Amino acid sequence: MPKPDRPQQDSASYRAKKQFFDSLLTVYGRKPVLEALRDPAVKLFRLHLAESNKPAGILDEILGIAKSQGADIQHHDRKALSRISKNSKQDQGVAADLQCKAYQSLEQFLSQPPRADFRLLALDRITNPQNLGMIIRSACAGNVDGILLPQKGGAQIDALVIKASAGTVFRAPIIHCPTLPEALAKLREAGATICALSSHARQTLGDFNPSGGSVYVLGNETEGVSTETAKHCNHQLSIPMNNGVESLNVAVTAALIAFQDAI
Amino acid sequence: MPKPDRPQQDSASYRAKKQFFDSLLTVYGRKPVLEALRDPAVKLFRLHLAESNKPAGILDEILGIAKSQGADIQHHDRKALSRISKNSKQDQGVAADLQCKAYQSLEQFLSQPPRADFRLLALDRITNPQNLGMIIRSACAGNVDGILLPQKGGAQIDALVIKASAGTVFRAPIIHCPTLPEALAKLREAGATICALSSHARQTLGDFNPSGGSVYVLGNETEGVSTETAKHCNHQLSIPMNNGVESLNVAVTAALIAFQDAI
Numbered sequence: 001m002p003k004p005d006r007p008q009q010d011s012a013s014y015r016a017k018k019q020f021f022d023s024l025l026t027v028y029g030r031k032p033v034l035e036a037l038r039d040p041a042v043k044l045f046r047l048h049l050a051e052s053n054k055p056a057g058i059l060d061e062i063l064g065i066a067k068s069q070g071a072d073i074q075h076h077d078r079k080a081l082s083r084i085s086k087n088s089k090q091d092q093g094v095a096a097d098l099q100c101k102a103y104q105s106l107e108q109f110l111s112q113p114p115r116a117d118f119r120l121l122a123l124d125r126i127t128n129p130q131n132l133g134m135i136i137r138s139a140c141a142g143n144v145d146g147i148l149l150p151q152k153g154g155a156q157i158d159a160l161v162i163k164a165s166a167g168t169v170f171r172a173p174i175i176h177c178p179t180l181p182e183a184l185a186k187l188r189e190a191g192a193t194i195c196a197l198s199s200h201a202r203q204t205l206g207d208f209n210p211s212g213g214s215v216y217v218l219g220n221e222t223e224g225v226s227t228e229t230a231k232h233c234n235h236q237l238s239i240p241m242n243n244g245v246e247s248l249n250v251a252v253t254a255a256l257i258a259f260q261d262a263i
Numbered sequence: 264m265p266k267p268d269r270p271q272q273d274s275a276s277y278r279a280k281k282q283f284f285d286s287l288l289t290v291y292g293r294k295p296v297l298e299a300l301r302d303p304a305v306k307l308f309r310l311h312l313a314e315s316n317k318p319a320g321i322l323d324e325i326l327g328i329a330k331s332q333g334a335d336i337q338h339h340d341r342k343a344l345s346r347i348s349k350n351s352k353q354d355q356g357v358a359a360d361l362q363c364k365a366y367q368s369l370e371q372f373l374s375q376p377p378r379a380d381f382r383l384l385a386l387d388r389i390t391n392p393q394n395l396g397m398i399i400r401s402a403c404a405g406n407v408d409g410i411l412l413p414q415k416g417g418a419q420i421d422a423l424v425i426k427a428s429a430g431t432v433f434r435a436p437i438i439h440c441p442t443l444p445e446a447l448a449k450l451r452e453a454g455a456t457i458c459a460l461s462s463h464a465r466q467t468l469g470d471f472n473p474s475g476g477s478v479y480v481l482g483n484e485t486e487g488v489s490t491e492t493a494k495h496c497n498h499q500l501s502i503p504m505n506n507g508v509e510s511l512n513v514a515v516t517a518a519l520i521a522f523q524d525a526i
């Protein structure tokens with residue numbers, strides 16, 4: 001078995017190291033970790049186990065895959081593991097740093113965008129794990145080049161999200177960033193049109209023909225797009241609705257954008 | 264206040280009576296009933312209360328609206344109420360027979376279809392109330408002429424469905440039928456094309472241009488379209504998916520059909 005790609009400790013610059021660690025997706029919990037390891041799109045870089053774990057069949061299975069992949073296996077006390085999983089209530093003594101082909105930072109995406117007229121979904125404080133999972137599933141199946149997922153202020157990838165995504169999280173083009181306003185500012189600098197979806201907008205999604213990259217901002221389930229995020233949007237789009245319906249579920253909106261030209 | 268429309272007891276034929284009662288949607292539970300009565304699209308025909316109900320503010324509010332609408336108010340013993348609500352665990356001693364403008368039987372729909380090239384969604388054993396609610400919300404907002412909802416074998420309109428539909432249940436074009444195979448046979452007789460959504464189908468949704476009415480059958484979340492239902496389908500359609508994703512959430516599929524030509 002070849003060893004997983006790792007930066008050369010002696011020669012790699014800080015930048016290269018950071019870029020590598022930025023490309024890792026950490027998941028926790030026994031079932032979610034096992035499910036991830038079974039996905040051929042996923043390579044395990046490092047497995048973290050709590051020293052307090054009692055023997056269990058599922059742990060043996062996880063360890064078996066980790067060893068067969070030549071992954072780094074580390075044991076930690078409970079507190080140290082909590083710092084890694086960032087969720088001591090649900091990590092069940094297991095966390096894994098995964099290399100997922102399509103998971104990257106915004107810097108990585110912008111350094112090599114897949115096409116000039118790229119299309120991104122940007123998530124502004126989506127809090128419901130079911131919605132996040134469904135958005136990821138639809139975006140992964142549809143035609144978007146990335147899902148901008150801020151590391152603060154909304155649901156993060158956990159067991160519920162993985163389940164609602166039908167396991168597509170590990171192959172979905174997820175672009176992580178510290179905060180959304182900051183990320184949108186960088187995308188605007190890079191020439192992208194930043195569109196807020198709003199039922200009041202005059203222009204419809206179907207009438208919008210961007211010339212370069214475009215970013216579709218989806219707001220919180222109850223409050224919509226936040227004031228701070230709205231400042232970075234230079235375009236507004238609506239989806240026409242019948243029968244006096246006022247809004248669509250955010251995961252449905254995401255799917256309509258993702259499949260806009262495919263149905 | 265004018266009295267709600269009711270068939271003339273002495274002159275109306277059995278057929279007219281049946282048609283009237285077929286057009287009523289029965290909901291149960293205190294909050295769901297109150298929410299329904301607050302919707303201007305809804306007219307209360309008859310309110311059913313359990314004699315065992317203890318005084319409560321929300322019951323006063325429901326009774327107040329019922330009286331102001333001139334509705335029929337009936338009191339029942341607990342068993343009789345259960346027979347009306349068909350859900351004694353969740354009815355909380357309250358059920359309401361509602362006249363919703365867009366709620367009808369398949370016979371009513373077929374006697375006066377809104378257009379020759381009508382488009383219907385047909386639900387084949389959708390069991391998750393969240394999915395049913397989301398399907399209703401998207402279909403109501405999008406471009407379909409009806410949602411064919413069989414009265415057996417799947418989730419029915421309850422508090423969870425009403426919530427997930429964001430209250431659109433009461434204005435959505437819901438067409439009820441006893442069973443789906445029977446309903447599809449009638450629709451085929453009426454000249455409609457019955458399409459099963461299937462990831463294996465060669466023809467895509469976008470390439471399909473029906474000449475008359477069309478019915479899009481959405482299958483159970485886990486098992487897809489049942490064998491019995493599949494017999495009545497004379498067409499298969501797929502939605503093209505990227506990144507090896509095998510299927511879409513059923514509510515997302517419903518939304519893509521509903522908004523096909525609108526985005």
